[in-house]
Amino acid sequence: MIDARRMNRRGVLAAGSGLALAAAAGPVWAGAKDGDAQLDALLDAQLQAWLDRAPELVTGLGLDVGARATQRFKLADRSQAAAVEGRDKAAADLAAVRAVDPASLSPEARLSRDIALFQLECTAAYRAFPFHKSEGWRESPYIVSQIGGVYSMTPDFLDAQHPVKTAQDVDAALSRMAAFAKALDQDTERAEANAAVGIVPPDFLLDGALAQLKALRDGQAKDKAMIRSLTRRAREQGLANPEAAAVALFEGPIRQALTRQIAALERHRARAVHDAGIGTRLPDPEAYYALNLKTYTTTAYSADEIHRIGRDQVAELTGRLDGLLKAQGYTKGTVGERVAALNREPRFLFANTDAGRAELLAYLETEMARVRARMPEVFATVPRGGFEIRRIPVEIEGGAPGGYASAGSLDGTRPGIYYINLKDTADWPRWSLRTLTYHEAAPGHLFQGALAREAGDLPLYRRLTGFSAYSEGWGLYAERLADEMGFYDDDPFGRIGYLQSFLFRAARLVVDTGLHAKGWSREEAIRYMTATAAEPENRAAREIERYCAAPGQACAYKLGEIEIARLRAEAERRRGFSLKTFHDRVVMSGPMPMTVLASHLNAST
Template identity: 50%
Template sequence: MLSRRTFLLASAAGGAAVATAGLHAAPAPAAGRDPEFAQLLDQFFREGLRQRPEGATQLGLDTGADADLRARLSDVSDAGRAAARALNRAQLARLAAIDPARLGAADRLDYDVVLYTRRATEAVQAFDFGGAGYGPSPYVVSQITGAYQSVPDFLDTKHPIATAADAEAYLSRLAGFAAQLDAETGRMRHDAGAGVAPPDFLLDLTLKQLTALRVPASQALLVQSIARRAAAKGLSPRYADQAARLYTATILPALDRQIAEARALRAGATHEAGVWRLPQGAEFYAVALRTTTTSSRSAEEVHRFGLDQAQAIRARLDQLLRAQGFSKGTIGARMAALYKDPSQLYPNTDAGKAAAIAYCNDRLAAIRTRLPSVFSRVPDYGFEVRRVPPQTELGAASAFSQPPALDGSRPGLVYFNLHDTAEWPKFCLATTVFHEGLPGHQFEGGLALSNRDLPLIRKTGGFSGYGEGWALYAEQLADEMGLYDADPLGRLGYLKFQLFRANRCVVDTGIHRYRWGREQAIAYFVEQEGEAPGFAAREVERYCATPGQACAYKLGHSVFTGLRSQAQAQLGPRFDIKAFHDAVLAPGRVPLDILQQTGERWLAAQARA
């Protein structure tokens, strides 16, 4: 459910693409830190920032000395890709010149994490095809990857228009959008020549979204956005006029070229879903699985892990379903019946969708008051739930979150895809709010952003194994905090989504290692957990476009819960849940292997105390 997402707090490969700054001088290193190493990390941070201007805008830091970034988009051309590879190699060389044994404990952790991201990035960059979405993708343009599906929403909701300079920067980015489209169309052609192209069903979705975006300037979101917001600030109407001219002269032709290329690929596309069919497909999947989960488990091990986890969760679901009067049929059949309960369905209308979002915001408010009982520190940022924009619903994930602006000027956002409200019955909403919002992604991300002990490069990087593992643990924590004591159906929803994450491990590896087809993968979700077919289809299609990432959730969850169980067993009555949470959250986002080591060191210190 991941900006897993237009901006990821994302995969290890994405960790190299740090997103933020706007700080005009390097912050003073925390006490006990090596000043020279702190300076090096700040240099890395700024170098990454210059490559990813969207991130600076998203966190509200494209100001002052970095104000030029507000008028730019990332360079996705061949030259830009080559520059990214060169920068990563140069940073690895600078890290290799450091003797990590001479660093203090905090600096050594930063060194290990940053080195991990650069090595992971190098492994992904070794493949001369693909792009990025929720993680490494073999397809530069798909239903979930590509500028066409990320830039319009970014410009509409993240690019500020408060001044004439902002409006000029918006126009500059419109021109940059057209350049990005053409660069990615060229990469589509390049990759297809190497035997790498999306399957037919992904191209069908991509073409639907591309053609939906291709409307006259008078109807285009990109034109309407600047017209509406510039007028609200009393700015000249010429900005809207210029946007319309730019859109007609550059963006529409670029969209037409990308649509034509997608149609050409569709004419010869296969229906095979997995990357196993691609040149270097097995190698790519191994790298994608490793970099997105940060686990060293093989595809075969992940598949078995998912099957074992699912079996245990189904046993718990069976008991709870029987208690609610659902005793006949498989777990999947009984959950499917619950999905059809009229009392749990919101009307598939704008009013019904608004009611669903209101309920989600209520759950967000309800849990916030309980957080101090299990956490010693709570982020000050605001958070809210919104609906996925209708124009991107078909390809968007079912739910995801985006971080707040670092200065608090924009809240952290949780998005629900309400294309069909039948896919989101009421009993399934709360646990997803806790996963995406509090105490999940927004909580963990907010703590990282406000952590004064972390350098900026660590605050703004991320790993799916850690982030998604924590968010899944947060769902469990909400149950332990009593949020379902008066809501037994909500507890069923919580366990249903635990089962969903276990099944993801089975399905993702099934597609890419064991050669499952799209329909087989969708049927598995429907049969095993009663999943809504449309929901299951979008999830499966996402895994086809971004292999491996879906496995990060349950693998990460198992590390957090394993460490907690180990601590409870060893410490007994001395176990303090707040201290445990401090131990796994204070170091910031780390690969799972490093999280395991960090947790074990904390536990050893507690045992000695």
């Protein structure tokens, strides 16, 4: 799971260099009732069992100390047996939560129950689809793709999240490198099992995955990011040089496991077809896509409804952009053609060189600091932890999203990280970068995530839960909020970038449902995205391929934003509306499904 208003006695206590969970007597909610302690103990036990299975997350949270110290040496079990066990556990957990009488609970405890029920219902429902893989934000029928698989996650995790402060931390990193080889083989075994029943990714997804796997496997081991990072940080701490041991692991078991995975995917590539959507390759694709849409959007919208909403939003946003472009003298061609022309104007571009990338990152740092300084104007609470901006690792940038956020540790000692894909700086004209920063950093993902994680009043199971429509909807809402605060008042092209961002997310509703419910091809979807949302073709191609690998995920953004905006409009009509209070109610209660958020906000008034 990846946020109750009154103090929760569990809390998170400092313990050595990390955090440990304190013993709990249950939360103390306003108007607490007899069932609250029972539900709290149940949800906490479920959380602890889930953390037992997630050593990378435990490290990311800073909880790999004390009783959990051995998890710093491990990676998660990625076998098919573990996946089945996890979904069976979710079904049992679901039954246990359902058995708690909501009449015995306070309003806050009922909120916790509703959040848990939705999440467990979705997880348990995937038992009907044994080929399915849940991996962070990726709900996918494909075990290995250009965006998914342990090969794309562990090197960056070892670089950015695994701590290196002591000799034991070095040993733990080497242990995880050894476990990386096993995890690769587990992914390969599951991919082979899926292929045996005809579930093979499209040819272009396999091409992307193979290119990245070969880039990771080939070349000098000592030059790999995870090894460079380990040796550099060990040197900075005055520890013995681990390079020889790390290189031996890479040259031996890791490279061998990568070679086995490459060979398997090359066999799959020989039989792969070009069909982009899931309709021709999965059993009961309509039911699978409907479940993915429910999981991602946390709504009951059908694929047809989402497609219609997307087209309506595209039409409305295109009209708004038309007026802004004409005001700047851009009058010829469609809106898509005019915005595309802006993409190519040299005055907006950073050089596609290391120096240009450094200049771009410095620009983002300045903008992030500026917007964070103004957040107290619209938020009663601001995060304590810091934020960083980093380039997405070169080894995986070919298939990675344009940008994404990685949350910091619970105690704030490891900052949240805003990643940007700098494979080609032409993907990021200057007029688009402010909006990306507001979405990924502040007041978007890193800001919201940090507030949830630092909310000591909340039980940990509320702080660590996650729903794409909530988080991505908030990220898009954050872009709108920045506009309301005047961040584009002196930057008309920045406002064009903001509306183009909204148009891009609306177009996602059309192309995702087009691919998976209406039989669109990859090329048809790319053409629509470039013509309608003015995305550069190479970036549009990466985006469309991402939607092919994670069906439904692209629909979370705009549907989440639409719902948050609707709920705010409702709240504004009530007497005594306060924007800070509204934000507090949305963010400080933690992530939740859109349906639950609506009932929570209505109950709060």
